[in-house]
Amino acid sequence: MASTVIKGGTVVTADLSYAADVRVEGGVITEIGQGLKGDKVLDATGCYVMPGGIDPHTHLEMPFMGTYSSDDFESGTRAALAGGTTMVVDFVLPGQGQGLMDAAQMWHNKSGRANCDYSYHMAVTWWGEKVFDGIADAMKAGMTSFKHFMAYKGALMVNDDELFASFRRIGELGGLAMVHAENGDVVAELTAKLLAEGNTGPEAHAYSRPPQVEGEATNRAIMIADMAGVPLYVVHVSCEDAHEAIRRARQQGKRVWGEPLIQHLTLDESEYFNPDWDHAARRVMSPPFRNRKHQDSLWAGLQSGSLSVVATDHCAFTTEQKRFGLGDFSKIPNGTGGLEDRMPMLWTHGVGTGRLTPNEFVAVTSTNIAKILNCYPKKGAVLVGADADLVVWDPEKEKTITAGAQQSLIDYNVFEGQKVKGLPRFTLTRGHVAIHDGEVRTQEGHGQFVAREPRPAVNRALSQWKDLTAPRPVVRSGVPATGV
Numbered sequence: 001m002a003s004t005v006i007k008g009g010t011v012v013t014a015d016l017s018y019a020a021d022v023r024v025e026g027g028v029i030t031e032i033g034q035g036l037k038g039d040k041v042l043d044a045t046g047c048y049v050m051p052g053g054i055d056p057h058t059h060l061e062m063p064f065m066g067t068y069s070s071d072d073f074e075s076g077t078r079a080a081l082a083g084g085t086t087m088v089v090d091f092v093l094p095g096q097g098q099g100l101m102d103a104a105q106m107w108h109n110k111s112g113r114a115n116c117d118y119s120y121h122m123a124v125t126w127w128g129e130k131v132f133d134g135i136a137d138a139m140k141a142g143m144t145s146f147k148h149f150m151a152y153k154g155a156l157m158v159n160d161d162e163l164f165a166s167f168r169r170i171g172e173l174g175g176l177a178m179v180h181a182e183n184g185d186v187v188a189e190l191t192a193k194l195l196a197e198g199n200t201g202p203e204a205h206a207y208s209r210p211p212q213v214e215g216e217a218t219n220r221a222i223m224i225a226d227m228a229g230v231p232l233y234v235v236h237v238s239c240e241d242a243h244e245a246i247r248r249a250r251q252q253g254k255r256v257w258g259e260p261l262i263q264h265l266t267l268d269e270s271e272y273f274n275p276d277w278d279h280a281a282r283r284v285m286s287p288p289f290r291n292r293k294h295q296d297s298l299w300a301g302l303q304s305g306s307l308s309v310v311a312t313d314h315c316a317f318t319t320e321q322k323r324f325g326l327g328d329f330s331k332i333p334n335g336t337g338g339l340e341d342r343m344p345m346l347w348t349h350g351v352g353t354g355r356l357t358p359n360e361f362v363a364v365t366s367t368n369i370a371k372i373l374n375c376y377p378k379k380g381a382v383l384v385g386a387d388a389d390l391v392v393w394d395p396e397k398e399k400t401i402t403a404g405a406q407q408s409l410i411d412y413n414v415f416e417g418q419k420v421k422g423l424p425r426f427t428l429t430r431g432h433v434a435i436h437d438g439e440v441r442t443q444e445g446h447g448q449f450v451a452r453e454p455r456p457a458v459n460r461a462l463s464q465w466k467d468l469t470a471p472r473p474v475v476r477s478g479v480p481a482t483g484v
């Protein structure tokens with residue numbers, strides 16, 4: 001078997017930095033040490049050898065708001081690799097009445113073209129016996145995390161009774177509950193009011209989803225998860241109101257994790273006031289971009305550990321698709337891209353500013369989520385036996401982000417014109433060098449599905465506590481046990 005040695009770099013993991021060569025054989029890391037030899041050598045002089053990024057929040061070729069997101073598993077994973085990300089986790093979205101495993105099959109039919117490894121979260125978009133049973137089937141098939149939409153009323157949204165039932169079921173089976181936390185009832189009311197008042201432009205999208213709708217829903221989801229005894233992961237945390245709820249819950253010992261997006265960390269609400277309708281509409285996503293105060297809160301959360309993971313929610317629509325919402329902001333397909341840019345943007349604005357150390361960068365782009373989703377150390381690690389999903393990161397390499405040079409299939413980039421410093425020299429997906437010094441050498445279909453086991457220890461700890469604190473009847477002497 002041919003071997004590749006990554007030579008002369010500094011290995012950077014979530015907890016250590018040290019000079020070493022890394023040998024890769026058969027798609028896995030076989031040796032880490034000094035003076036290693038191999039059939040092929042990749043020069044890592046001046047570079048950091050890090051676990052490839054894991055983006056736990058993508059929507060590739062997703063049916064949504066009357067259309068499909070434009071990046072599919074081929075272009076999406078190509079963009080990922082170009083930016084140093086070697087695994088994506090996409091959301092399976094069952095239709096109303098559809099069984100979870102039927103929907104998973106539809107996703108498997110699409111993902112065969114992936115250039116890097118991928119896994120799935122399952123979404124719970126309606127509730128009934130079929131879903132109750134489907135949760136167990138999904139877990140057996142390697143999908144152990146379940147997203148619930150508290151927004152998108154009349155489409156994907158589930159109500160509190162459904163949320164509670166689903167959370168209990170997932171908790172019992174050792175799974176992870178996830179939420180898109182926005183109060184969908186309030187968003188629907190505000191949307192109708194804004195439209196009636198003639199606020200039809202993309203800026204009204206932001207007005208329809210103020211931080212309070214996110215803070216309220218995040219807090220509600222945390223409390224419902226606590227009552228149900230299930231660990232909770234809050235996706236796309238965009239504001240202090242939601243972060244505050246997560247921070248408080250974690251301080252109280254609740255098993256809750258928060259995921260900000262690179263977009264919310266680096267872009268703000270002024271984008272929606274751009275006089276160019278297309279510019280503003282291209283940035284419409286839920287939750288919307290916020291102001292500086294909220295951005296500072298998210299950065300502080302990453303620094304202090306109250307927020308755990310940086311994702312993209314990559315859900316790319318072309319300008320033509322965005323124009324479905326001309327004259328009515330509520331019809332603009334929600335979503336932005338970012339797969340290729342997450343790692344360079346976070347490095348530039350995080351490590352490059354001193355807000356994050358390189359080790360913290362690895363933690364929030366890869367290792368933390370690998371642990372939360374229980375695919376560590378197969379993923380998210382530089383260890384002998386781990387998959388050779390690696391990025392050789394050149395901290396001196398620079399570029400200006402522009403749509404003309406991107407892998408994504410859409411016709412713009414929300415980070416257009418941003419200068420980044422810190423880019424991949426090589427990206428390896430299970431040993432295959434997919435990005436070679438700026439050259440794209442991806443292999444369509446190389447990606448494999450990563451089945452994940454439940455993480456029962458966390459749920460068991462929660463159940464133990466629930467049992468200890470469960471309601472119990474008081475046994476009283478001299479009073480009949482039942483009746484009058």
Ligand code: URP
Nearest residue numbers: 180285286313315334335
């Ligand atoms: O606007 C967004 N976030 N679109 C993708 C779907 C979702 O809510 O995650």
Ligand code: ZN
Nearest residue numbers: 180235236286
């Ligand atoms: Zn969402």
Ligand code: ZN
Nearest residue numbers: 057059313315
């Ligand atoms: Zn999403």
Ligand code: ZN
Nearest residue numbers: 431432443446
């Ligand atoms: Zn290969």
